[in-house]
Amino acid sequence: MTSSKNDKNTRTTGRPTLNEVARLAGVSPITASRALRGISSVAIELAEKVRVAAADLNYVVNPAARALASAQSHSVVVLVPSLSNLLFIDTLEAIHAVLRPKGFEVLIGNFHYSRDEEENLLRNYMAYQPRGLLLTGFDRSESSRRMIETSNVPCVYMMELDAAEGLNCVGFSQLKAGETAARHLISRGRRRLAYIGAQLDQRTLLRGEGYRRALQEAGLYNPDLEVLTPRPSSVGLGGELFLQLLASHPQVDAIFFGNDDLAQGALLEAARTGIKIPEQIAVLGFNDLPSSEFMVPRLSSIRTPREAIGRRAAEQMLTLMAGNKVANPVQDMGFELMVRESS
Amino acid sequence: MTSSKNDKNTRTTGRPTLNEVARLAGVSPITASRALRGISSVAIELAEKVRVAAADLNYVVNPAARALASAQSHSVVVLVPSLSNLLFIDTLEAIHAVLRPKGFEVLIGNFHYSRDEEENLLRNYMAYQPRGLLLTGFDRSESSRRMIETSNVPCVYMMELDAAEGLNCVGFSQLKAGETAARHLISRGRRRLAYIGAQLDQRTLLRGEGYRRALQEAGLYNPDLEVLTPRPSSVGLGGELFLQLLASHPQVDAIFFGNDDLAQGALLEAARTGIKIPEQIAVLGFNDLPSSEFMVPRLSSIRTPREAIGRRAAEQMLTLMAGNKVANPVQDMGFELMVRESS
């Protein structure tokens, strides 16, 4: 019953500590710490000794202790609006691929296209004292914005571009993408062009805006042919809206869809109901999902650099976290029009 | 230059601490800690006072300090083999939905169907002293297995069932699902049944095994009609394998696909090449992705309870983390045959 000093204290984790590594290497704990963090002021032989000792003991740092002592974590928070289509998965994977090898932990938050949910996630994750913030777009609540600003945590915005002073962003011009879509369809001789968008996030709206502008320029704009719904984008919804639009406006001869899944749904309903694509209606999608090129007919789409955006954003974040200024804070990763059979 | 005691120490986070909350509430720090953790031994009025003080100061716990002091984190690690199809997204979302409100942080690892990668992720994430492990299936490297066992971290296995002693698992019988698929196609009068599977993960193999058994039972098994490839499942691959199988075995009259995306690809190629589905060939998919019911023809599939598995697994995990035994460690969540036009 008498608890002696040698009792195994249950509060410890049982794993080797930096102290033990240091003892084994014959150096002080702080030197071991510096050696393992790759701080250059440690002699090469000493650092090597420490590394060997750490390997021997199978030592892994305790991230909690490190975070507490240094008042900063090694985690980076990524907030995306959705995981239900593959768009953001590619981006997330790329971010992981860049940050994980550098020892950063990636915390993913899905805010389901909801400003409130984003704000909540932000508030929650701020507790972890993240080293960086990777956010999607610029559309968010005022308090989210304030939280980001006052936190002083470096932040990179993905998917959209914004020339605002001091913002780091990696994306492409959604507006130009919409324009490109319109010009392509017009160049195919189409004159009664529609736009079908769902979700109504900032980017969908911007694409619609670009599309509209190009149509207005060409004198072809007809507000009746703009179908927008806040419902989440899906194959089923695409088919539904497609049939709906055709029922009310049978003269439509081209449709730009704000998302490939919508366009795929339209192609499927067209096949089901015998509507000829592209003869009767040209169809253009957006994002170029992997399955789009296998549709019947093969879906034309605008390919977006999702993987590249994630990679570049993560690289910018590394620069920022190292305390450096990013040379080129606004990175336009472009997009590519993939012309296939449907247009 | 003289640094007085009142200098803002840069090592602090600048955020309010539990001490300040306690002072404001007029209690000791430890009482504040207990109150905020909902430990019952704190008087209700005191707890309320603490809660008010915390809200006033906008206090959020420092997870690093908490993890360090208690030698355990609040994070749960989830390892999934893929994020590139929607399968695991539903499960992940459900897990999040259960664990986040309880204050747990969910760390997601994607091991891309690679045992080595899973082992690496496991090793890495173990450093965070996770409170729980949610893993996919039972197929993993010996060292992964050892790591899990020696870590003593509670673990729930998802997607498959296993009656092994002491394992907590939530899933459904992949074997029975394969059998159900075969019986359904046979009941449709088909006699030359093929199986097309990709990825060759344990679950795909088990489904194939169930399918094979049912065919053998019916005296219809033909090993030539089993197409297996380690390539990752995708719509494009499905179309490719479908055409390949038909070229070598034109007499096939039904195909069970190990995954809906494969089946979708087959339907699309069938449409492209004029093969009549289901007249010439009945097609059955697996997983019932949201888009499957909109295919032309509408794809029959086996609906898997992905969301329910995630939810239930997370609930089991909560029980385990609370230190309790799970009443029913093996949870069969079943599956549902969705008969549509393609079969």
Place this chain on the structure above:
DNA sequence: GCACGCCAGGACAGCGCTACCTTAGTGACT
């Protein structure tokens, strides 16, 4: 040859929280 600056390495303290033990106060039972 001496003062100076510089650098590798170490001592020390503390990050914010919670486990453990102790104490004061309450009621129940003999």
Place this chain on the structure above:
DNA sequence: AGTCACTAAGGTAGCGCTGTCCTGGCGTGC
């Protein structure tokens, strides 16, 4: 009335690491 169990609250110490001094030894320049 006195003892005992029990509960609520606090004191103390320390989780494992790193920031901030500080020391001692070396090289450099006049």
